[in-house]
Amino acid sequence: MNTIKLYSMAYQDRSDRVRWLMEEIGLPYENHFLKVNDNWKVIEQGYCDINPMNRVPTIVDGNVTLYESAAICMYLTDKYSYGKLAPTIDSPYRPQYLKWMISSVGTYEAAIARLFTHTKTDLEKFQTREYVASQAEIWKKELLPILNHQEYLLPTGFSTCDIMMAAIIGNHEAPGYEFVAKGHPTVEKYIERLAKRDACIRAKVYG
Numbered sequence: 001m002n003t004i005k006l007y008s009m010a011y012q013d014r015s016d017r018v019r020w021l022m023e024e025i026g027l028p029y030e031n032h033f034l035k036v037n038d039n040w041k042v043i044e045q046g047y048c049d050i051n052p053m054n055r056v057p058t059i060v061d062g063n064v065t066l067y068e069s070a071a072i073c074m075y076l077t078d079k080y081s082y083g084k085l086a087p088t089i090d091s092p093y094r095p096q097y098l099k100w101m102i103s104s105v106g107t108y109e110a111a112i113a114r115l116f117t118h119t120k121t122d123l124e125k126f127q128t129r130e131y132v133a134s135q136a137e138i139w140k141k142e143l144l145p146i147l148n149h150q151e152y153l154l155p156t157g158f159s160t161c162d163i164m165m166a167a168i169i170g171n172h173e174a175p176g177y178e179f180v181a182k183g184h185p186t187v188e189k190y191i192e193r194l195a196k197r198d199a200c201i202r203a204k205v206y207g
């Protein structure tokens with residue numbers, strides 16, 4: 001089996017979910033931490049040849065070079081843990097799995113990330129928090145009924161979409177946690193349960 005190269009800036013960037021997943025599967029991998037400037041922009045020479053977006057994460061798995069964290073996680077799961085951490089293509093749970101994989105980054109993270117980026121003035125910070133709070137109210141209509149009666153997002157048990165969602169919501173002090181988990185015991189317990197996994201700890205997802 002190839003040793004997979006994982007390019008990132010630090011443990012707690014969007015490489016967290018990829019590292020966690022590789023730890024869960026037991027894949028051999030090497031961390032390549034890139035040179036960054038004070039604003040956390042990648043300044044490593046030659047990296048754009050690997051990822052023209054100049055962002056992280058990127059993996060190199062043999063002759064496959066891939067970026068976009070959700071795509072990487074879907075690729076690695078289908079290749080190395082098909083039917084275990086991802087439902088098979090003929091499973092009735094595959095559509096929901098795909099939905100979570102895409103909405104984790106496209107819907108949840110797209111909004112939560114604003115808490116880091118849309119903060120130039122006090123007014124912008126306030127408006128961003130209002131926006132994320134309003135989105136979180138909608139998300140909870142989806143999340144709470146599921147987590148109120150099962151331990152993981154899919155009824156079949158722990159899967160890669162839990163890794164995505166838990167990495168994005170974050171733990172305790174993370175900005176996303178305040179809006180999505182805090183005050184909702186089932187979501188708090190869900191994150192707590194996931195944070196205790198050996199693979200999550202080894203991957204240093206929450207520090």
Ligand SMILES: N[C@@H](CCC(=O)N[C@@H](CS)C(=O)NCC(=O)O)C(=O)O
Nearest residue numbers: 013014041042055056057068069070
């Ligand atoms: N949708 C992409 C987002 C990638 C992304 O924005 N990564 C951040 C780090 S968490 C980055 O590389 N930032 C550097 C920059 O903005 O130049 C993914 O999920 O992989």
